Amino acid sequence: MPQTVLIVDEVATNRIVLRVKLAAAYYSVKQVTSGTDALAACAKKVPDVILLGQVGSMQASDFARRLRADPRTETVPLIFLTPPDDMRARVEALQAGADDVLSHPVSEMMLLARIRNLLRDRDAERELRLRDGTQRALGFAEPRAGFEMPAWVTVVTDQPSEVELWLEQLKARVSHRIEIRSPREMLAQDTGGTKAPDVCIVTLPRLIPETGLGTLSELRSRSATRHCAMLVLCDRETRQAAASALDLGGNDLLAGDFDPDELALRLENQISRKRTADRLRATMRDGLHAAVTDPLTGLYNRRYALPHLARISEEAHRSGRRFAVLIADLDHFKQINDLHGHAAGDAVLTGVARQLKENLRAVDLVARIGGEEFLIVLPDTGSHRARRTAQRLCQVIRHTPFLAPGHDVPIRATASIGMAMGPLFTAGRGCDDSDLLTLADRALYASKADGRNKVTLSRDAA
Structure with missing residues (x-):
């Protein structure tokens, strides 16, 4: 059964263009013209993805908050569609709860890559949440800790001088531990028993972006870094390679003009998702251990x-x-x-x-x-x-x-x-x-x- 994408936009031309692109990729497409109609449509049947453009009288941020407040739709991937080069709109969308932001005109390759990426992440999280629910029903789950330490973030780049400026701007906005390492260092290290970073920020070199894609693919395939969140950075000249980054294991992508506020929001979002996934995996692992262990003696049962x-x-x-x-x-x-x-x-x-x-x-x-x-x-x-x-x-x-x-x-x-x-x-x-x-x-x-x-x-x- 094809997955359903709900397009919310009061501009008919935008809806038509998006519907053609999505239908060609075999998605089932539904269209509404306002946020109110979109919420009503979600109440009848929850879509797999929502593309949110201009929503009429309801503010996009209000729609996002109401969507996230409903347990049935809180995990539905939400992509905001913003005017071109409107950095403030992108930041506000992420603050409101958007999973991603695309600017008009929307690249078909980028749109489909983003949707595939978000659906994979959603399905993985749903599976973990389902297992977590089973563990809780069996009484194995423990309450979530109230305090969390700063995250460990590694910027993976062969050109450290080019990232120093925006890295200082990022450090002024977040309180996490941030370091710079080369791809060679990341891939050559002995990771047996060594804790991996929470997030890897992988840069795509302007001249040879394929080297960055290779690094991303290797990091995702190795057991030590398989569960790291991967945030990919590239400029306008490497946008063509950016879509491939999402299919090769990137969790998020910041392409085009750099904005420190947007990067900080995307980083915090990835850290939050990584910690949720880690907690769910740990709960599942502990629950499985409890299921096969005698609680009195600690021996297997x-x-x-x-x-x-x-x-x-x-x-x-x-x-x-x-x-x-x-x-x-x-x-x-x-x-x-x-x-x-x-x-x-x-x-x-x-x-x-x-x-x-x-x-x-x-x-x-x-x-x-x-x-x-x-x-x-x-x-x-x-x-x-x-x-x-x-x-x-x-x-x-x-x-x-x-x-x-x-x-x-x-x-x-x-x-x-x-x-x-x-x-x-x-x-x-x-x-x-x-x-x-x-x-x-x-x-x-x-x-x-x-x-x-x-x-x-x-x-x-x-």
């Missing part, structure tokens, strides 16, 4: 452990290497809760979890899969080594005093472990992880029946 076991099993099946599946269960754990209280029981569980993590390799899987039951998977491990590891875990737990709140005397605990070896091949089915878990569980019951605080290896999987 069953939701994570079973698919991970399946991947370990698949890799073992391909490589022919063995792996061990251990199920550990604390002995007489109900008595701990009954005698000392559930807070003490929780302290024992967290202590056992800590001991398991500290006494296993980084590649080993440790998960809490039940009340006092833990799943341990040892990749690339034979049965003798796995048995020694399991016995060592039993000894560590038995000799560890667990401190509980309100108790002066440490609590002692032991664990029984059942073990099975993979990969397991069953007739006609190949390897089956559920069978391995069943065998390890049976071995666990054998350890319990044999006096507890023991390790039993399932013979069927040995």
Whole structure:
């Protein structure tokens, strides 16, 4: 289904010219002559993009504010169309909430590039907001911090002398940390673990703008700078290349005559969007972590452990290497809760979890899969080594005093472990992880029946 562009302009000629350009690019075009009609049209069906020209009696800034105040239309990309070379109108449009500003006569190439760019950004933000909403519904999201540090802005240019004048003007208008770096420095740096700038201001050289486009494309493709906001600057002579900059990863573009107030507004807008995107990504990442983590012990939970076991099993099946599946269960754990209280029981569980993590390799899987039951998977491990590891875990737990709140005397605990070896091949089915878990569980019951605080290896999987 084609995306819809709503044109708002009381001048019929402007509407006709824009409609022809957009229809040729297969957009569905709707036209109205006033801001009032535009708001009514949005109430019936929200468009994908709005082009705002002359809107009659309603001020364009009033229309923008009313549009942004409605939750249904607050994220709709809004492009203001201003008279040629009217710098004040451009600044006022950005202040009113415009996502972008184009001047008449509107270049078809630039118009379509701007629309594509804004729609990509809108779709990415909507996806993040959708995931954020899901995390909030699950109770994983945290409130947004009230204070934010100044942003880090890097001007990427091979000609620092040409940017010094406007850079001083920009610094007088914003309070962010601003530095100048060459493309070579940006692309050659070792970014492993190094924080990237919040915004990169990339300049397109007048003589060879393609070098600036190449830098932009490289910055966008690299993992260290992939999520940086990219603001592209060019003069009138490189406007032809400017449209390509938006398709190559630029988030915003300032083309033509330079105005420090406009640049400051565009920079603040990009910083705000970058921080929103960062927060939404962090919320999604934290929510995913919470979804697969046991909140008491910090270990992985069953939701994570079973698919991970399946991947370990698949890799073992391909490589022919063995792996061990251990199920550990604390002995007489109900008595701990009954005698000392559930807070003490929780302290024992967290202590056992800590001991398991500290006494296993980084590649080993440790998960809490039940009340006092833990799943341990040892990749690339034979049965003798796995048995020694399991016995060592039993000894560590038995000799560890667990401190509980309100108790002066440490609590002692032991664990029984059942073990099975993979990969397991069953007739006609190949390897089956559920069978391995069943065998390890049976071995666990054998350890319990044999006096507890023991390790039993399932013979069927040995």
